Amino acid sequence: MPNTEHANTPERGILIVGAGPVGLALALALHRRGLAVRLADARPAGAGERDARVLALSHGSRQTLERLGAWPEQGPTPITTIHVSQRGALGRTQMRAEEYGVPALGYVTPAALLYRRLAAAVAAAGIALLHDTAIASLSPTEEGIEASATNGQTFSARLVACCEGAIAGEAGGNVRTRDYGQHAIICRARLAAPHRGIAYERFTPDGPLALLPLADDYSVVWTMPAAQADAQMALDEAGFRAALQTAFGGRVQFVETLERARFPLGLRVRGDAVGRRTVWLGNAAQTLHPVAGQGFNLALRDVWALADTLTGAADPGEPTLLARYAQRRLLDRRSTIGFTDSLVRVFSNDDPLLTHARGAGLLALDLVSPLRHFVAKRMLFGARAWP
Ligand SMILES: Cc1cc2nc3c(=O)[nH]c(=O)nc-3n(C[C@H](O)[C@H](O)[C@H](O)COP(=O)(O)OP(=O)(O)OC[C@H]3O[C@@H](n4cnc5c(N)ncnc54)[C@H](O)[C@@H]3O)c2cc1C
Secondary structure (H helix, E strand, O other): OOOOHHHOOHHHOEEEEOOOHHHHHHHHHHHHOOOOEEEEOOOOOOHHHHOOOEEEEEHHHHHHHHHOOOOOOOOOEEEOEEEEEEOOOOOEEEEEHHHHOOOOOEEEEEHHHHHHHHHHHHHHOOOEEEOOOOEEEEEEOOOOEEEEEOOOOEEEEOEEEEOOOOOOHHHHHHEEEEEEEEEEEEEEEEEOOOOOOEEEEEEEOOEEEEEEEEOOEEEEEEEEEHHHHHHHHHOOHHHHHHHHHHHHOOOOOEEEEEEEEEEEEEEEEEOOOEEOOEEEOHHHOEEOOHHHOOHHHHHHHHHHHHHHHHOOOOOOOOHHHHHHHHHHHHHHHHHHHHHHHHHHHHHOOOOHHHHHHHHHHHHHHHHOHHHHHHHHHHHHHHHHHOO
């Protein structure tokens, strides 16, 4: 029988800093396991509903969100086929849901919709969520940890889970960074013909361009050097649409683009995702390039494993427990970060030798079934793709 009674007061439980999608999902997962949990977020209530991002969620993430009672029944669009190609080269590969016995390879949802669903589930579970509460400092001791907010509030807990969406400057030498020199322009594109659930990942010398089916449209994630993003953002709708059409090619015809927004991209990874009575999850642990849509999916696997590791713990901040969690997540975390990083670096340049090798690689992927299945399973489930 899990021993939850000791961890059932807020002071003996877990304070989650940041109520973005990762913090909210973690709160639900811990609460389900009988752990006392509170959330503090710097922003006012409802701010997450203005998130312009669109997320591709894996089949595994859907299962996790369903278990948490936070899967948006209406809204996510299934991806039935993923088509991967590169501009100016022959190689291409396709992965289809039916080959893997799943209804869809993934699902596309506006981040704002997911946020709304998670926030509603947190409220329904009666989990305390304080808005306008920015945590400014953490002081761990042997027995617990104190958190102070800029509004003067203080909190005692046994563990603080940092889900604040960014890696703070003071993390110093524990942080690995890589500047890809790229920005993502995201927008919605209306189409001349139905998308039939096909998602495209197209590698161009400037950066990857992804089309994700969202309702009747495509959600576009187009990465490119910063200066080029300046120019694309300045174009009128017709000019931007023409540039997008040229970059993508003729497989899909765009008739209108809407809701253009821009995000700088880079890699920031916290070497140790656990510290003294502290654990970091989501973008606070690793901020990834969106090329393969891995960021939130990886975070959900972390959330599930942390809740699982802490189940029944009298002291959820106990160092051996945190070490066990970190060890459990090592392989998936490292390989997902490495997979994403190498996709960006290998596919985002126009070296003719690499172009050829990439084309050959994509053809090989199409021809060699086990390799293709491996990549598809990584997209579907993360580390469970490893034998
Ligand atoms: C263009 C783009 C496309 C993407 N596409 C995908 C995709 O297809 N699939 C995928 O899996 N991932 C994708 N990602 C990654 C995904 O968006 C992130 O992994 C995810 O949104 C991170 O959520 P989070 O909760 O960690 O951070 P956030 O959403 O940033 O939330 C952090 C929260 O912490 C709060 N906060 C900050 N500081 C404090 C403080 N001091 N005290 C209290 N609260 C604080 C903030 O107010 C905020 O509410 C994409 C990212 C980008 C940029």
